[in-house]
Amino acid sequence: GAVVSQHPSRVICKSGTSVKIECRSLDFQATTMFWYRQFPKKSLMLMATSNEGSKATYEQGVEKDKFLINHASLTLSTLTVTSAHPEDSSFYICSAGPGLAGADEQFFGPGTRLTVL
Amino acid sequence: GDSVTQMEGPVTLSEEAFLTINCTYTATGYPSLFWYVQYPGEGLQLLLKATKADDKGSNKGFEATYRKETTSFHLEKGSVQVSDSAVYFCALSDRMKTSYDKVIFGPGTSLSVIP
Numbered sequence: 249g250a251v252v253s254q255h256p257s258r259v260i261c262k263s264g265t266s267v268k269i270e271c272r273s274l275d276f277q278a279t280t281m282f283w284y285r286q287f288p289k290k291s292l293m294l295m296a297t298s299n300e301g302s303k304a305t306y307e308q309g310v311e312k313d314k315f316l317i318n319h320a321s322l323t324l325s326t327l328t329v330t331s332a333h334p335e336d337s338s339f340y341i342c343s344a345g346p347g348l349a350g351a352d353e354q355f356f357g358p359g360t361r362l363t364v365l
Numbered sequence: 366g367d368s369v370t371q372m373e374g375p376v377t378l379s380e381e382a383f384l385t386i387n388c389t390y391t392a393t394g395y396p397s398l399f400w401y402v403q404y405p406g407e408g409l410q411l412l413l414k415a416t417k418a419d420d421k422g423s424n425k426g427f428e429a430t431y432r433k434e435t436t437s438f439h440l441e442k443g444s445v446q447v448s449d450s451a452v453y454f455c456a457l458s459d460r461m462k463t464s465y466d467k468v469i470f471g472p473g474t475s476l477s478v479i480p
Binding site: 254282289290291292294297341343354355356357358359 | 401407408409410411454458467468469470471472473475
């Protein structure tokens with residue numbers, strides 16, 4: 249099946265710094281990638297939809313200036329948490345689909361655990 | 366808007382017990398339905414899916430049937446194992462709504478299976 253990777257798997261940073269998380273589709277081209285945030289013992293909250301070559305579409309309540317998303321190629325999307333604060337600590341998960349119209353399945357990355365001190 | 370509701374648990378069962386996790390959905394289009402599983406410390410894995418009414422998805426002994434009349438997609442397994450301990454998410458993707466496939470998740474159900 250399709251594989252999606254994320255890097256890094258864990259990151260610890262100081263408050264006020266920026267952190268970049270990469271999401272790659274390893275064996276398929278992903279026109280669209282999704283970024284989710286998962287709080288402890290909670291469900292996944294969709295943050296934004298990332299389309300290759302265009303601006304990301306953010307869900308209501310998600311600060312686009314804080315969570316910068318870039319989808320530079322068909323296999324790579326990045327999420328940058330700018331000026332991170334402890335409340336940004338969370339598990340961030342990306343997903344991607346094969347890009348086929350009407351395709352059902354998303355493939356999820358293993359997640360990145362961000363801890364902001 | 367589209368939504369997914371599921372029993373939140375936590376659910377604790379003895380090994381070899383029967384498992385049911387209820388899931389109902391609300392959608393205006395023709396959604397595909399999924400069950401994802403998340404093992405401790407890991408990302409999500411697709412467990413099974415169904416794309417139209419009356420389809421049954423199955424995998425690793427788990428089953429779920431797409432019931433349009435009751436807007437449900439309950440997950441069942443006849444005999445759970447300790448290795449089934451995980452969080453299970455019911456989800457939908459509404460192909461008619463958008464040009465891409467946004468997945469909407471339920472709140473997740475934590476399952477613990479004890480020997």
